[in-house]
Amino acid sequence: MPRDFTTGINWGREFKSSFAAALWMCLLTCPMVAFKINAAENTIDYRWNYLIYVAAGTFILSGVWRFMLARRDYIRQSKAEAEFEGPAPDAPRGPAKTWVDVVMSSKYRNQGIGVGLLVLASLPLWASPYTINILITALIYISLGLGLNIVVGVSGLLNLGYVAFYAIGAYTYALLNHYFGLGFWVCLPLGALASTLMGLMLGFPVLRLRGDYLAIVTLGFGEIVRLVLVNMGDITMGPRGISNISPPSLFGLDLNKVVKPVLLEWVPTMSPNLDLNKAFLFFIMMAVVIITIVVVFRLENSRLGRAWLAMREDEIACQAMGIDRTRAKLTAFALGATWAGLAGVVFAAQVTFINPTSFTFMQSVMILSIVVLGGMGSIPGVIIGALVLILLPEYLRAFSDYRMLIFGALMVLMMVFRPGGLIQSVRETYVYKPLEGGAGGEAKK
Amino acid sequence: MTENVMNNPASIIETQDVSMIFGGLVALDEVNFRVEKGSITALIGPNGAGKTTFFNCLTGIYTPTRGRILFKAPQPEGGDQVVPLRGLSPDKVTTLGVARTFQNIRLFNNLTVLENVLIGCHCRMKAGLWGALFRDKNTMAEENAMAEYSYQLLEKYGLSRAVNDLAKNLPYGDQRRLEIVRALATRPSLLLLDEPAAGLNINETRELKDLIHLIRDRENLSILLIEHDMSLVMSISEKVYVMEYGRVIAQGGPLEIKNDPAVIKAYLGEE
Numbered sequence: 001m002p003r004d005f006t007t008g009i010n011w012g013r014e015f016k017s018s019f020a021a022a023l024w025m026c027l028l029t030c031p032m033v034a035f036k037i038n039a040a041e042n043t044i045d046y047r048w049n050y051l052i053y054v055a056a057g058t059f060i061l062s063g064v065w066r067f068m069l070a071r072r073d074y075i076r077q078s079k080a081e082a083e084f085e086g087p088a089p090d091a092p093r094g095p096a097k098t099w100v101d102v103v104m105s106s107k108y109r110n111q112g113i114g115v116g117l118l119v120l121a122s123l124p125l126w127a128s129p130y131t132i133n134i135l136i137t138a139l140i141y142i143s144l145g146l147g148l149n150i151v152v153g154v155s156g157l158l159n160l161g162y163v164a165f166y167a168i169g170a171y172t173y174a175l176l177n178h179y180f181g182l183g184f185w186v187c188l189p190l191g192a193l194a195s196t197l198m199g200l201m202l203g204f205p206v207l208r209l210r211g212d213y214l215a216i217v218t219l220g221f222g223e224i225v226r227l228v229l230v231n232m233g234d235i236t237m238g239p240r241g242i243s244n245i246s247p248p249s250l251f252g253l254d255l256n257k258v259v260k261p262v263l264l265e266w267v268p269t270m271s272p273n274l275d276l277n278k279a280f281l282f283f284i285m286m287a288v289v290i291i292t293i294v295v296v297f298r299l300e301n302s303r304l305g306r307a308w309l310a311m312r313e314d315e316i317a318c319q320a321m322g323i324d325r326t327r328a329k330l331t332a333f334a335l336g337a338t339w340a341g342l343a344g345v346v347f348a349a350q351v352t353f354i355n356p357t358s359f360t361f362m363q364s365v366m367i368l369s370i371v372v373l374g375g376m377g378s379i380p381g382v383i384i385g386a387l388v389l390i391l392l393p394e395y396l397r398a399f400s401d402y403r404m405l406i407f408g409a410l411m412v413l414m415m416v417f418r419p420g421g422l423i424q425s426v427r428e429t430y431v432y433k434p435l436e437g438g439a440g441g442e443a444k445k
Numbered sequence: 446m447t448e449n450v451m452n453n454p455a456s457i458i459e460t461q462d463v464s465m466i467f468g469g470l471v472a473l474d475e476v477n478f479r480v481e482k483g484s485i486t487a488l489i490g491p492n493g494a495g496k497t498t499f500f501n502c503l504t505g506i507y508t509p510t511r512g513r514i515l516f517k518a519p520q521p522e523g524g525d526q527v528v529p530l531r532g533l534s535p536d537k538v539t540t541l542g543v544a545r546t547f548q549n550i551r552l553f554n555n556l557t558v559l560e561n562v563l564i565g566c567h568c569r570m571k572a573g574l575w576g577a578l579f580r581d582k583n584t585m586a587e588e589n590a591m592a593e594y595s596y597q598l599l600e601k602y603g604l605s606r607a608v609n610d611l612a613k614n615l616p617y618g619d620q621r622r623l624e625i626v627r628a629l630a631t632r633p634s635l636l637l638l639d640e641p642a643a644g645l646n647i648n649e650t651r652e653l654k655d656l657i658h659l660i661r662d663r664e665n666l667s668i669l670l671i672e673h674d675m676s677l678v679m680s681i682s683e684k685v686y687v688m689e690y691g692r693v694i695a696q697g698g699p700l701e702i703k704n705d706p707a708v709i710k711a712y713l714g715e716e
Contacts, residue, residue: 322568
């Protein structure tokens with residue numbers, strides 16, 4: 001029966017609720033919107049027409065809101081009904097496929113990824129320095145998001161101090177560069193290692209904690225690291241930060257002096273203002289992100305990854321299955337921190353000046369938002385989440401006054417309509433291929 | 446240690462004077478208990494008698510305040526060795542060969558049925574971090590072998606059509622069954638079932654009874670179950686222990702237990 005969700009709607013009631021919402025909003029905003037004190041003439045200006053705008057706007061938004069809710073409930077219910085009736089006999093079993101799966105399982109997957117990578121790699125030849133710069137930032141956040149995803153999305157350990165590891169990576173490079181003149185390539189693994197060790201150090205005291213308690217301890221950890229950086233002025237220069245961090249080198253070649261003139265001559269579309277060191281960093285970050293994706297994917301679908309998932313789902317049952325909880329937790333913290341360390345080193349090389357204000361709690365919240373908005377535990381979700389949350393504000397500079405407002409509204413809407421994130425994580429399905437002789441073969445898809 | 450000697454060589458697990466004290470509450474009071482190798486033993490008792498606490502002591506979730514728990518752990522080279530379980534963490538106990546299910550089902554809800562069983566295989570797998578990252582030959586061979594083993598196990602116990610369904614979407618009876626299969630995947634020699642029939646209807650309980658028999662015979666293990674469903678307990682178990690207020694008040698065959706005055710008193714009260 002072709003039935004849509006508008007049939008069950010009681011229009012009168014909906015109208016009334018919207019009207020009530022509009023009235024309520026008018027009352028709420030009346031003092032702010034309708035009265036304006038004219039200080040010059042010492043009178044009050046009444047702006048009743050503003051109230052009408054508020055009322056009209058609220059009325060419409062409230063209607064849209066409930067329309068969307070009704071639609072969501074309708075979809076849920078029809079899904080539940082379909083499940084109740086049982087699947088069609090030839091319907092494939094297993095979790096529903098998202099569009100990402102459709103794309104990723106298509107014939108042209110490899111070609112598609114190849115073309116995408118080529119387009120990305122060619123960006124420095126035609127895009128503006130500004131674009132390259134914010135893309136580096138976006139890539140850094142993808143890496144951060146994927147790292148945090150191991151801890152929060154896969155292992156279910158809420159970490160609100162993730163930015164600490166990012167700071168440790170960045171400061172490892174900045175300090176080693178400042179005091180000992182060590183280069184980017186030496187510091188990249190060192191930064192990652194330092195973060196990993198700090199991850200282990202944080203892991204030990206929180207072994208017994210979970211949920212709210214874990215969140216608070218990690219939050220405290222993030223703040224401690226930041227405060228240490230601020231107050232250890234003798235070493236870290238405190239709030240003044242460390243400047244003149246060297247960009248990455250390519251076999252000691254000065255890219256801007258040697259390569260740039262040649263490139264400018266041959267590639268007319270290249271921006272003359274482009275700092276080739278930034279372009280190089282962009283490639284490095286692309287490589288880091290690709291490695292991160294491969295590693296995180298492999299981890300998730302391994303014995304270790306399953307142990308993390310089991311820990312997320314039920315800690316007691318996970319131990320009863322013979323999983324060493326201590327090890328699972330420590331590896332999750334340490335491996336999650338590694339990526340933040342790598343990203344931190346690249347960040348220090350990108351901005352060449354760091355101080356503790358780059359590593360506040362807001363950054364942790366931002367990274368966590370990327371994971372939650374994108375979809376906990378889903379790699380494509382985290383990538384999309386990072387792109388949305390980092391690139392949108394950059395390109396919507398015109399709305400920068402309302403950025404936090406839009407951000408908050410977006411979060412609320414996401415949690416109501418897509419609680420699983422933009423791209424929900426889908427468990428890998430297994431296909432059973434019977435072999436001759438009664439033996440069975442099992443293959444991953 | 447000379448004390449690690451079982452009182453009865455036919456036991457697979459034995460507890461010697463195990464007590465568990467929470468603050469001032471004596472949850473278990475010098476429990477002496479044994480499960481004969483290859484048998485189905487039941488543990489019954491009124492609510493709050495300490496049955497689940499006892500399970501938690503056996504599986505390492507609690508460390509008993511006093512007493513010894515001895516388990517005959519099969520060795521990889523063959524043969525058995527008696528090991529004390531007290532003080533071991535739950536994962537170590539499972540690795541030694543004691544698997545359990547839970548009173549309120551504790552499946553990994555958002556993972557598929559096959560993954561649930563694969564996680565059960567965890568302690569029989571070796572791959573570490575490097576194996577996961579580099580996916581070398583051994584790791585992949587092990588992954589595939591375990592996936593196949595899990596599938597076979599699911600097929601054997603009638604869950605193979607749901608391998609890729611999320612565990613939370615299974616009907617209740619199948620969830621109970623999956624929990625047992627998941628426990629079997631750890632390749633235990635002793636299986637502890639905590640109220641396996643709770644919430645099942647009469648038909649499902651009958652199926653469960655067959656399943657328990659089947660498992661004991663096929664997998665060659667010993668089974669210890671806590672259960673409130675008396676008809677199930679009486680028909681399935683070879684030996685029954687009755688607990689009340691943390692003490693074992695009676696033990697014996699099902700018939701003996703049925704007529705034991707102490708048991709009748711514990712359940713029905715005195716005249």
